Amino acid sequence: EKTWWVYVVECSDKSLYTGISTDVTTRVRHHNTSTRGAKYTRSRRPVKLATSFPAGSHSEALKQEAAFKKLSRKKKLEFIKDIAVRVVVYLVTAKKFLDFNPDIRAKTVRLVVLLY
Numbered sequence: 001e002k003t004w005w006v007y008v009v010e011c012s013d014k015s016l017y018t019g020i021s022t023d024v025t026t027r028v029r030h031h032n033t034s035t036r037g038a039k040y041t042r043s044r045r046p047v048k049l050a051t052s053f054p055a056g057s058h059s060e061a062l063k064q065e066a067a068f069k070k071l072s073r074k075k076k077l078e079f080i081k082d083i084a085v086r087v088v089v090y091l092v093t094a095k096k097f098l099d100f101n102p103d104i105r106a107k108t109v110r111l112v113v114l115l116y
Contacts, residue, residue, distance in 0.1 A: 004061035006068060007052035008080060011044035016076055018068050020061040024052045051080045 002022040009017050021027035031037035031047045041047050055061035
């Protein structure tokens with residue numbers, strides 16, 4: 001069973017569009033290049049991915065998308081910024097941890113290569 005994601009793209013007019021997908025990369029490409037993108041984004045190209053987050057099931061993704069769409073623009077931007085900060089903090093912390101733990105770093109690199 002595939003994981004559903006909620007994603008937010010920023011349109012060329014700086015508006016935000018929220019949707020759900022199991023393949024965010026392909027979905028953003030559709031928004032930019034094909035008629036399979038949302039009607040809203042077709043006249044606001046190019047769009048760029050602002051954020052995405054896993055939602056689990058299709059039903060849960062729809063609920064989270066609806067909840068996100070109810071937020072004010074200010075709250076949406078705060079949410080996007082908060083996710084970005086958390087990812088950076090996580091990556092910096094992970095790098096520091098791995099720099100001081102060469103055995104774990106080697107195992108992690110092998111795991112990442114296997115997952116990729």
